[in-house]
Amino acid sequence: MTTSRPLRRIVFTLAAFAAGAGIHSPAAAQAAAEPLAPVVHTYREVDGVALKAYVFAKAQPEGTAPRPVMLLFHGGGWSAGEPSWVFATARRYAELGWVAVPVQYRLSGAQVTPIDALSDVCHAFQWMRSKAATLGARADRIVAYGVSAGGHLAAASATIGCGNTNGTYGVGGPDALVLWSPALDLSADGHFRRLLRDREPAAAYSPVEHIRPRMPPVHIVHGEKDTLTPLAGARRFCDRVASGGGRCELVAYPNLGHLLTRNLADQENDYDPDPVARADGVAKQRDFVLALWPR
Numbered sequence: 001m002t003t004s005r006p007l008r009r010i011v012f013t014l015a016a017f018a019a020g021a022g023i024h025s026p027a028a029a030q031a032a033a034e035p036l037a038p039v040v041h042t043y044r045e046v047d048g049v050a051l052k053a054y055v056f057a058k059a060q061p062e063g064t065a066p067r068p069v070m071l072l073f074h075g076g077g078w079s080a081g082e083p084s085w086v087f088a089t090a091r092r093y094a095e096l097g098w099v100a101v102p103v104q105y106r107l108s109g110a111q112v113t114p115i116d117a118l119s120d121v122c123h124a125f126q127w128m129r130s131k132a133a134t135l136g137a138r139a140d141r142i143v144a145y146g147v148s149a150g151g152h153l154a155a156a157s158a159t160i161g162c163g164n165t166n167g168t169y170g171v172g173g174p175d176a177l178v179l180w181s182p183a184l185d186l187s188a189d190g191h192f193r194r195l196l197r198d199r200e201p202a203a204a205y206s207p208v209e210h211i212r213p214r215m216p217p218v219h220i221v222h223g224e225k226d227t228l229t230p231l232a233g234a235r236r237f238c239d240r241v242a243s244g245g246g247r248c249e250l251v252a253y254p255n256l257g258h259l260l261t262r263n264l265a266d267q268e269n270d271y272d273p274d275p276v277a278r279a280d281g282v283a284k285q286r287d288f289v290l291a292l293w294p295r
Contacts, residue, residue, distance in 0.1 A: 036091050043103070043127035044120060047111075051120055052104045053127065054083055056094035060136055068141035068293055069132070071124055071174070072102045075148030075181075078117060078195055079108040086147065096286075097295065099137040101128065105153065108195045114152070115199055121153045122162035125173060141293050144174035148229060148259070151182025155207035155237070158216055176292050177218040178285050181226060181259050184208050185233030208237045215246035219288040221281035223256035225264050251284055253277045 038054035045051070057067070070093050072086040083102035090100035105120040106112045125142065132139035146154030154177055162172030186192045186206040193202045203209050218241055222234045231252055238248035253260055253274070257267040260277045 036094055038087070038090070038102070041127075041131075044123045046106070046120070049106065051106070051123075052083065053124060054087070054090070054102045054104075055135060056087075056090040056100045056102075057135065057137075058094055058097070064136065065295075066132070066136055066138045067097055067099050068143065069128060069137045070098055070100045070143045070145050070178075070289070071121075071128060071154075072100065073105065073121065073144065073146040073150030073153050074102070075146075075150045076107070077191070078114045078149045078152075081107070081149075086145070086150075089145065092286075093289070096290065099135055113196050113199055114149075114192070114205060115196065118153055118156050118160070118205070121157050122172065125157065125162055138293075140175060142174050143176045143178055143289060143292070145178045145180075146182055147180045149183055151179040151229075152184065152186065152207065154179060155182055155184055155218075156205060156210075159207040159210035159212060160205065161210075161212070174216055176216045176289070178289060179218070179220045179234075180281070180285075181222055181229050182220060182234065183229045184237040185230075208233060208240060211237070211240040211244055211246075213244055215241045215244060215248075217246070217288075217292065218248040219285055220248070220250045221260070221285060222250065222252050223258060223260050223277075224252045224254050225256060226258045226267070227264075228258040228267055249288060251281060253281070 036056055036058065038056050041053045041055060042050045043053040072090055074081040074083055074085040083104050086102045090102050093100040103124045105117040108114055128142060129139040144154035144157055154174065157173040158177055185208045187203040187209060189202060196202060220234050220238065222231050224231050234250055238250045241248035256262060256274050256277055257264045260274050260281065261267055261272050262274050263270045263272040
């Protein structure tokens, strides 16, 4: 089943989602005078643009075992947004002992399409694995976390893949997926087709159409009344993962829309998140992530 309406730019909604992320970081961390700051790296230079990776990691004593990694991809309809929108989530996982890395990717415009953004995402995985030892991280334990359009890019890295043609995900794409209101079924999405600028058909970059054998484990949080990235796409994605023998956990919240907003009439502009559902979704995803590789 395809999306029921175009996935348009939702800048203010996603900015509010990030700014209101009290549930995305502990209250104590929010109140701290000096929150954990990222170390900024350039992971790729392309077309004169230096793309940044923002590494959040707590200092560890020498000899500490390498830590799992989370790469985080913000939303914004592929044409807006910035890595700072997922900084709160990154800090939260860094405080839990992870290396958490929000990633800048190119935004769609006159010369850039979501295909280019996916290329950036794949380069981020390659860079992370090449630097894992230096950063005290596990190259074979990388979670991709994505919100909305960022959820599409994360899922595409595991389905369309990053050169991992043999179906093993320790080489190119992620070792697990954690997605929040992701765009997964885009074959009939008019906005996405326009952003592709006829370079490829939308189905070629619709994750649900490219489920592979041996998919990494997946966790999805979604609103049942989401009209921007409809729940039907997430259900279809999970069903196909399960049919291939994979694990996909979908948590759907009734009477809530995109990013769990309570305002169902205007899910793009007048963002009104349900605090109880958001807190529950964050807790469920945290538990899923921490259970992947118990330490």
